[in-house]
Amino acid sequence: MRVRSSNNNVKGLVCLDPLRNIYRLRWDFSDDSYEEVELKYKPSKEDIQSIIEDYYNKQTEENIINGFSYKENKVYLSRDNQLNYLLFANSTIFPINVKFGTSDNPIYYTFKSKDEMTSFVNKIANHISTCLQDGWNKKKNIDWSLYEL
Known part of the structure; x- marks a missing residue:
């Protein structure tokens, strides 16, 4: 859960209740927020x-899958789509x-040549x-x- 905070001295691991064994773990610190569990x-x-x-692995995966555009069109890069594009390039x-x-808003695009498709796949790889x-x-x-107590 993302937490807003203006305190720059937030600790990564805090014991909230030693009797009930409750801790709070925090990470991904920015100037005004952090993740917490x-x-x-x-x-x-x-x-x-x-x-x-x-x-961070989930965040990276999310960026790979949903963070790519081609010619101003959002491209969903699921693993299946990545493999399909690679096959199409060959x-x-x-x-x-x-x-x-x-x-909800599909856009159909036609790759007219192997060079255009290869360029597209290289952009995906990058x-x-x-x-x-x-x-x-x-x-x-x-x-x-x-994270040391």
Whole structure:
């Protein structure tokens, strides 16, 4: 859950109630907010790493799937769509019609040549690579000392 805060001294792990064993774990700090989850147990270092890294992995996956556009058209990059586009790039049969946009607002696009499709797939590969690098950087820059009690 995203929490708004103007306090810059927020701790990563706080024991709320030692008798009932309730802790609050916080991460993804920005100037005015952070993510937070309440736990009904004292998390181990591995628990903390798993929760935070899972969050960044899901965020990265979301950015890959929903963060790509081509010629101002939103392109949904599910794993199936990624594989289909890669297969289309190796095709010798053109033109190829694909659907961009959303279910509510589909946009149909025609790739007229192998070169155009290959360029499109290369843009997808670049997008995925950038998203992965961003996710790795976020995980690499975590200050794990914030989670020591």
